[in-house]
Amino acid sequence: MGATKTDHFTANQNELAVLAKALGHPARIAIMEYLLKVDACICGDIVNELPLSQPTVSQHLKELKNAGLIKGSIEGNSICYCINEPGLEKIKGFFEHITVHLEKKRNECC
Amino acid sequence: MGATKTDHFTANQNELAVLAKALGHPARIAIMEYLLKVDACICGDIVNELPLSQPTVSQHLKELKNAGLIKGSIEGNSICYCINEPGLEKIKGFFEHITVHLEKKRNECC
DNA sequence: TAATTATATTGCAATATTACGATATTGTTT
DNA sequence: AAACAATATCGTAATATTGCAATATAATTA
Numbered sequence: 001m002g003a004t005k006t007d008h009f010t011a012n013q014n015e016l017a018v019l020a021k022a023l024g025h026p027a028r029i030a031i032m033e034y035l036l037k038v039d040a041c042i043c044g045d046i047v048n049e050l051p052l053s054q055p056t057v058s059q060h061l062k063e064l065k066n067a068g069l070i071k072g073s074i075e076g077n078s079i080c081y082c083i084n085e086p087g088l089e090k091i092k093g094f095f096e097h098i099t100v101h102l103e104k105k106r107n108e109c110c
Numbered sequence: 111m112g113a114t115k116t117d118h119f120t121a122n123q124n125e126l127a128v129l130a131k132a133l134g135h136p137a138r139i140a141i142m143e144y145l146l147k148v149d150a151c152i153c154g155d156i157v158n159e160l161p162l163s164q165p166t167v168s169q170h171l172k173e174l175k176n177a178g179l180i181k182g183s184i185e186g187n188s189i190c191y192c193i194n195e196p197g198l199e200k201i202k203g204f205f206e207h208i209t210v211h212l213e214k215k216r217n218e219c220c
Numbered sequence: 221t222a223a224t225t226a227t228a229t230t231g232c233a234a235t236a237t238t239a240c241g242a243t244a245t246t247g248t249t250t
Numbered sequence: 251a252a253a254c255a256a257t258a259t260c261g262t263a264a265t266a267t268t269g270c271a272a273t274a275t276a277a278t279t280a
Contacts, residue, residue, distance in 0.1 A: 001239035002264035008161035009136035013143070017136040024131025025268085026119035029204075033123070036211045047227090051118035056269050058228055063267095077277045078226050083212065092205040094139075098198060101146045111269040112235030135238085154256065166239050168258055173237095187247050188256050 019091040022067030027052055027060050035070065035083050046081065129201040132177030137162055137170050145180065145193050154188045 006014050023029060027050055034049050047057045061081060064070045068087030072079045116124050133139060137160055144159050157167045171191060174180045178197030182189045 002237070002266075004135060004238065004266090005161065006136060009140055013136040013139045016139045017134055020130045020132075020139070021134025022130075024127055024134040025114060026116060026123040026127040027268095029123045029126045029130070030119055032208070036208055051115065052268095053270050054227075055229080055271080059268080062228085074277090076226095077279095079228095083208070085212065088205070088208060088212075092209060095198070095202040095205055098142070098146055098193070099202060102193065102195065102198075111233065112267070114236090114268065137238095157257090162238095163240050164257075165241080165259080169238080169240095172258085184247090186256095187249095189258095 016091060016094050018067050019069065019087060022063055022069055023091075025060065027057070028064055031057075031060060031064060032069065032083065035081060126201060126204050128177050129179065129197060132174055132179055133201075135170065137167070138174055141167075141170060141174060142179065142193065145191060156191065 009017075023032070030050060031046060034046060046061070047054050050057050052060075061070070061072070065072060068084055068090075070081050070087075071084040072081040074080075119127075133142070140160060141156060144156060156171070157164050160167050162170075171180070171182070175182060178194055178200075180191050180197075181194040182191040184190075
């Protein structure tokens with residue numbers, strides 16, 4: 001054992017988990033915040049913004065990209081990363097869904 | 111190496127990462143969805159809803175509780191779990207923050 | 221084309237997560 | 251009190267993640 005039993009859950013549950021997991025590291029939260037702070041998408045200098053080595057940052061970027069939270073396009077010598085909205089919408093929808101349900105049920109509970 | 115370098119990030123970034131990480135497993139997404147689906151908070155039977163053993167479910171519940179996403183109160187023989195709104199608000203706020211920023215910048219980017 | 225710059229990949233050690241059987245704990249019933 | 255029910259904890263094996271030095275790749279400039 002040790003591996004997540006993804007085949008026992010729905011595709012939607014697995015998708016949401018992948019998105020949430022990708023954000024489950026402070027460096028990756030920091031990357032998202034940085035991409036948001038600078039004007040539009042930015043090429044390079046993410047490494048300089050983080051207290052981690054270049055290979056480590058590259059790995060975190062790859063994970064965010066695999067999860068569908070950012071996208072990167074080659075821009076000459078460097079790569080232009082920016083937030084990928086569809087991925088973001090998906091996970092945002094989950095929280096909105098929860099909030100709507102909770103509002104309906106307010107005060108029925110502990 | 112191998113441990114996350116939490117001390118190099120802000121408290122806010124670490125908090126958000128902890129919340130997201132807690133949701134980064136399909137079983138824990140399923141637990142949240144189940145708590146939402148049933149009327150208010152429910153005692154017991156979460157184990158029967160999931161394709162995992164009782165100790166494993168108990169462990170996932172503990173992680174959600176530690177992250178502040180659910181709370182549990184002893185209700186006689188069993189335990190009554192329900193969603194903890196403050197934890198949820200925190201992470202929901204992060205996505206709203208991102209969305210607002212993105213709307214301002216629409217079309218400036220790739 | 222050689223040096224430079226930007227980013228990715230490989231390989232590996234340290235640590236964390238996932239899952240569950242066995243067992244403990246705690247409240248309830250008989 | 252003994253048996254039962256619900257949940258938690260312990261111990262441990264399998265697997266995944268984190269981080270970085272070293273190295274590779276690819277575009278740019280001198």
